[in-house]
Amino acid sequence: MEFGLSNEQQLLESSLRRFLEGELSIERLRKVAGIGTGFDAALWEGLVGQGIVGFLVPEHFGGTGLALLDAAVVAESLGYHVTPLPFLASVVMAPLTLMSFGSEAQQAEWLPKIASGEVKMSMAFVDGAGQTGCNSAWLKGNMLSGHLTGVLDAGAASHVLVLLTDGRAALVDAHDTGVTVDVHASIDRTRPISSYAFSGAKAIILDAAADAHEAATRVIDAGRLVLAADTLGAAQFMFDRALDYSKERVQFDRAIGSFQAVKHTIADLATMLEPCRALVWYAAYAQDALPEEARIMALHAKAHVSEVGREVARLTTELHGGMGFTDLLGLHYWFKRIAFDRQILGAPEYCRREAAKVQGWLVA
Amino acid sequence: MDLSYGPRYLALREEVRDFIKQYGDQSPRTGGGRKRPDKRALDWQRLLLQRGYFARTIPKEYGGFGLPLDVMELAIIADEFSTAGVSAGIMNQGISMLVPTLLEVGSREQCAKWIGPTIRGEVIWCQGYSEPGSGSDLAAVKTHAYVDDGRFVINGQKIWTSSAHFADMMFLLCRTDADKGKHGGLSYLLIPMSAEGIEVRPLITMTGRAEFNETFLTNVRVPIDQTVMQRGDGWHVANVTSKYERLLLGDPNKLAHRLARVIELMRRTSLIGVPTIEIPEYRDRLLKLQGEVLASKFHGLRLLSEQSRDEESGVRRLIVKLNGTMIAYRLSSLAVDVLGAAGLSYEPKGEALEDDEATTWQIDNMYDIGLIIGGGSSNIQKNIIGERGLGLPREPTANTKSAQKV
Numbered sequence: 001m002e003f004g005l006s007n008e009q010q011l012l013e014s015s016l017r018r019f020l021e022g023e024l025s026i027e028r029l030r031k032v033a034g035i036g037t038g039f040d041a042a043l044w045e046g047l048v049g050q051g052i053v054g055f056l057v058p059e060h061f062g063g064t065g066l067a068l069l070d071a072a073v074v075a076e077s078l079g080y081h082v083t084p085l086p087f088l089a090s091v092v093m094a095p096l097t098l099m100s101f102g103s104e105a106q107q108a109e110w111l112p113k114i115a116s117g118e119v120k121m122s123m124a125f126v127d128g129a130g131q132t133g134c135n136s137a138w139l140k141g142n143m144l145s146g147h148l149t150g151v152l153d154a155g156a157a158s159h160v161l162v163l164l165t166d167g168r169a170a171l172v173d174a175h176d177t178g179v180t181v182d183v184h185a186s187i188d189r190t191r192p193i194s195s196y197a198f199s200g201a202k203a204i205i206l207d208a209a210a211d212a213h214e215a216a217t218r219v220i221d222a223g224r225l226v227l228a229a230d231t232l233g234a235a236q237f238m239f240d241r242a243l244d245y246s247k248e249r250v251q252f253d254r255a256i257g258s259f260q261a262v263k264h265t266i267a268d269l270a271t272m273l274e275p276c277r278a279l280v281w282y283a284a285y286a287q288d289a290l291p292e293e294a295r296i297m298a299l300h301a302k303a304h305v306s307e308v309g310r311e312v313a314r315l316t317t318e319l320h321g322g323m324g325f326t327d328l329l330g331l332h333y334w335f336k337r338i339a340f341d342r343q344i345l346g347a348p349e350y351c352r353r354e355a356a357k358v359q360g361w362l363v364a
Numbered sequence: 365m366d367l368s369y370g371p372r373y374l375a376l377r378e379e380v381r382d383f384i385k386q387y388g389d390q391s392p393r394t395g396g397g398r399k400r401p402d403k404r405a406l407d408w409q410r411l412l413l414q415r416g417y418f419a420r421t422i423p424k425e426y427g428g429f430g431l432p433l434d435v436m437e438l439a440i441i442a443d444e445f446s447t448a449g450v451s452a453g454i455m456n457q458g459i460s461m462l463v464p465t466l467l468e469v470g471s472r473e474q475c476a477k478w479i480g481p482t483i484r485g486e487v488i489w490c491q492g493y494s495e496p497g498s499g500s501d502l503a504a505v506k507t508h509a510y511v512d513d514g515r516f517v518i519n520g521q522k523i524w525t526s527s528a529h530f531a532d533m534m535f536l537l538c539r540t541d542a543d544k545g546k547h548g549g550l551s552y553l554l555i556p557m558s559a560e561g562i563e564v565r566p567l568i569t570m571t572g573r574a575e576f577n578e579t580f581l582t583n584v585r586v587p588i589d590q591t592v593m594q595r596g597d598g599w600h601v602a603n604v605t606s607k608y609e610r611l612l613l614g615d616p617n618k619l620a621h622r623l624a625r626v627i628e629l630m631r632r633t634s635l636i637g638v639p640t641i642e643i644p645e646y647r648d649r650l651l652k653l654q655g656e657v658l659a660s661k662f663h664g665l666r667l668l669s670e671q672s673r674d675e676e677s678g679v680r681r682l683i684v685k686l687n688g689t690m691i692a693y694r695l696s697s698l699a700v701d702v703l704g705a706a707g708l709s710y711e712p713k714g715e716a717l718e719d720d721e722a723t724t725w726q727i728d729n730m731y732d733i734g735l736i737i738g739g740g741s742s743n744i745q746k747n748i749i750g751e752r753g754l755g756l757p758r759e760p761t762a763n764t765k766s767a768q769k770v
């Protein structure tokens with residue numbers, strides 16, 4: 001038994017971290033945040049170069065055929081650096097959707113394009129992902145109409161993938177004349193939250209899923225898992241900064257970390273945060289290898305890490321005193337990233353409710 | 365990540381399962397250390413020792429099974445016993461704290477003399493650390509000993525001594541040199557509770573029962589060779605013991621077991637006709653705790669892997685007591701809450717009523733507070749996590765005037 005990351009995963013992690021550390025200075029981050037598309041072309045090229053964009057795509061379709069545990073490792077690093085990239089939808093959820101909803105020919109057409117970074121996909125759901133608005137979308141022949149809010153990674157997307165309630169998925173060119181995209185800045189300036197209006201947009205219909213409901217659930221759960229990992233990374237960053245700061249910042253002639261109130265807060269944060277990593281790893285591994293546990297683990301990972309993330313975000317900001325509240329340090333980017341991750345694809349209460357259903361603790 | 369076990373481990377798992385199937389009904393109800401083990405517990409213990417399911421890695425010459433340390437094997441054995449709800453053997457301060465301390469720093473003679481009878485459950489120990497004026501600040505102990513005619517003569521008072529009322533021996537921390545500074549003047553002695561001059565008075569706890577004691581020592585005489593390591597090394601030895609004490613507390617496997625009991629309870633109990641597990645407010649609390657227990661459980665697996673690779677776990681290990689004792693408390697609190705008014709029923713004196721569900725949960729819930737305090741309180745754990753685990757500066761006074769129980 002070996003509970004932990006493999007050598008390859010550790011290598012993947014360290015090379016990605018090195019890359020991001022080199023590329024993504026706070027000035028660069030501010031610039032991208034200002035643009036508000038959640039996309040930086042040079043960074044994207046870098047990810048393509050690292051082989052990450054196609055890493056869930058099977059090898060015979062031009063990817064590396066890696067697993068969700070690898071995606072979790074990458075997501076943690078991306079979260080650590082609040083990386084503004086459409087990772088969740090385009091790199092994780094879209095290929096998974098194509099792999100279960102697309103025919104062999106559709107996969108052969110689209111997966112290599114995803115793997116090469118040539119197309120970038122956003123993902124939209126009519127329901128099942130903890131939406132609070134009223135979404136609807138329908139097909140007439142192969143024309144898609146409807147209105148969908150809360151859409152992920154639409155800022156620089158060339159295509160959008162819509163999971164419909166009838167168990168099919170529709171692939172639409174984002175620049176089709178029947179598509180209107182409204183990209184709103186979200187609280188997290190590294191990721192916009194968009195809405196789509198479709199009026200008879202030309203759709204490619206993907207209807208090859210053996211069990212469409214199960215396939216959709218799997219795609220969304222994979223997204224939840226990646227969000228949990230992203231939150232973990234962002235929270236770890238905030239923790240590391242607060243720990244450093246409390247060793248450096250002197251008040252009353254002492255480093256503030258020598259004050260018990262500060263020390264104990266930090267100890268509490270470490271105690272909350274450390275076990276999250278093992279939970280995320282296990283939940284990711286369950287997606288790959290333990291189908292009967294995959295669902296409940298993804299739900300718990302999303303819910304629990306979101307709760308811990310919020311505490312970490314608040315307390316580490318507080319530990320920085322007034323500096324934490326300013327824009328100067330940029331710490332707020334991480335705070336907002338954690339807030340975004342929490343709400344998207346189902347907030348903790350929603351995920352726990354789903355977890356209750358899975359265990360038969362909820363009538364109807 | 366490879367969560368499969370190799371053939372050797374699978375074979376061990378099968379072997380343990382067969383053993384439990386064949387002999388499990390001979391197990392005592394608990395392996396707990398709150399009472400002296402009865403004949404049933406001692407017989408069961410002997411069987412476990414013979415099979416190597418207890419004291420597996422303790423050398424044969426000291427009464428153990430003599431196998432090399434393999435943390436996976438130990439985890440599999442513990443897991444099978446706990447899943448089957450069968451006692452994994454006697455647990456008390458002698459077995460979990462003194463035996464590993466002697467193996468680490470005791471002399472050959474001490475190991476040969478004490479380990480065998482201790483792991484067989486024949487000799488019961490108590491821990492004589494805390495004093496009325498010295499709890500968290502353990503190095504401040506005042507109980508002292510001087511040498512007279514080749515023996516230590518001990519005087520002083522200990523408090524909160526668990527099991528002292530039925531223990532045979534005590535491992536005691538006392539001051540043997542007043543002029544060697546706070547930490548340098550301490551010694552760690554092994555003393556018989558039957559010695560003249562020892563008086564044990566029960567101390568009633570908030571559970572309503574006498575779970576620990578006050579222990580008074582008046583001119584208690586013990587041979588000098590009952591010292592572990594040398595005179596003056598007591599602080600070091602005490603820290604070794606505390607390390608094993610901490611490892612014991614907050615065990616994630618116990619949390620998983622307790623969670624299962626709470627789930628089962630919530631399926632059975634109801635409020636206005638609805639099972640409490642279906643009531644959103646209670647259900648969400650349960651689910652939150654389930655998330656915490658899962659995180660702790662996998663964190664435990666991660667530590668286990670690190671240990672089997674001989675890697676340092678640092679702060680990851682230090683957080684276990686703080687985290688685990690708190691989750692345990694929140695689980696028993698939920699159980700008490702869902703029992704509603706029925707959960708208030710409490711009869712601590714009648715032994716038979718230990719079977720009563722409400723009483724059991726109430727006692728667990730209160731005892732959990734004891735575990736949050738004992739073995740280094742949560743605040744002290746936080747100091748340890750901050751200072752040793754994360755390199756934060758120490759309390760300015762801690763370097764000079766006081767030292768914490770670590």
Ligand SMILES: Cc1cc2nc3c(=O)[nH]c(=O)nc-3n(C[C@H](O)[C@H](O)[C@H](O)COP(=O)(O)OP(=O)(O)OC[C@H]3O[C@@H](n4cnc5c(N)ncnc54)[C@H](O)[C@@H]3O)c2cc1C
Binds near residue numbers: 492525739768
């Ligand atoms: C169930 C139980 C069983 C026990 N069994 C034994 C036993 O068998 N043998 C034995 O020797 N002892 C035993 N103890 C005693 C136990 O080790 C002490 O109670 C514990 O170390 C705390 O010491 P104290 O009670 O003196 O509290 P104090 O040290 O007086 O602490 C009181 C409060 O102040 C806080 N505090 C103290 N110092 C600091 C600091 N530096 N920073 C921040 N906060 C601080 C503590 O966290 C606590 O909240 C047992 C205790 C319990 C509850």
